[in-house]
Amino acid sequence: MSQLLRVQNFTVSLDGFGAGEGQSLERPFGHADPAELVSWAFPTASWPNRTDGGGTRGLDDYFTRDFHNNIGAEIMGAHKFSPHRGPWKDLDWQGWWGEEPPFHTPVFVMTHHLRPSFTLSDTTFHFTDADPASVLEAAKQAAQGKDVRLGGGATVIREFLEADLVDTLHVAVAPVELGSGARLWKSPEELTDRFNLEVVPSPSGVTHHLFWKK
């Protein structure tokens, strides 16, 4: 089976925004409240940051459970990695995730401001200013036969969609409105010319949107 590029567990507001405006160190999702936007994922047993062994194992857990399933690398945008803008003043920043990032694979950060690769636990971050197709090629190589996760944010996902490089998308639509921010879409229907779509409401209140290439 060929290697897929998969968007997983990416959450947007009812009005299509993956994050709010004004990202900062204190507010990684800008004016959006992550506790509200991503609240569907936190209670699940397979939420990557969970350490207590509990949690729900219903529908939402199938999605968080799939986060690592056959994934060998991640591609992310500069704003998922960091609140910084412009050239690095120093290299102290190593991502939002502490000493044990939840990726456990190579991660390719797309940025115009390159810096040396570094490793935290079993996650290695690489920095690249190449085009989407070239970054995907490098990520597939690094994934050693497994799939590649496209981790967002919305801008990066749109770039890969425009280049027609995405094989599957799982987008959870949360029952909140943001009004402005980083937009993934105006409507999921924008993708249905190229993708099959199943819409699955969850008891938690989000609506899972599952796309795969026609």
Added chain:
Amino acid sequence: MSQLLRVQNFTVSLDGFGAGEGQSLERPFGHADPAELVSWAFPTASWPNRTDGGGTRGLDDYFTRDFHNNIGAEIMGAHKFSPHRGPWKDLDWQGWWGEEPPFHTPVFVMTHHLRPSFTLSDTTFHFTDADPASVLEAAKQAAQGKDVRLGGGATVIREFLEADLVDTLHVAVAPVELGSGARLWKSPEELTDRFNLEVVPSPSGVTHHLFWKK
């Protein structure tokens, strides 16, 4: 995290039967038509017997995709392994699955008619007449820290439920009636005293029932 005992992708009829009556070599599901009962799973990209690289990647695929996810062993009943009844006349029968069984782990077959273990590709079948708790202990040992799948049929699942050894169940209810056969339940509500339950209708026509221990 502790090792779970998980029922996955077990399909029953609307009236609660996992298989029909009169199992034989030609009819592994007895009078039930597997093409009708399990038709939700066949089109998915992750159906274990698929070799063509195609298939759907909607909701149903999340369930077939989870079949191998963190599973280190399977426990199955004698009738899932074979249509034979009574003592083995010879040991030619090696299961329904040919030279490449879809399990890829140790499998523990619960039977009163013991025979030596054997290996096909990367699946090893062991035969045991121990009680459910002891079989689960052996399977967890063999699973080396991963979860154990309880593969069915209905009778074996009921035994493990009665012994209160099951942690999660995914049961797909197919839109067919069988009238008789191997019964899992009269109603899913029988389990809700001990399990949380989410009921998720699929576009394919089955209704996924997701149980996890309270």
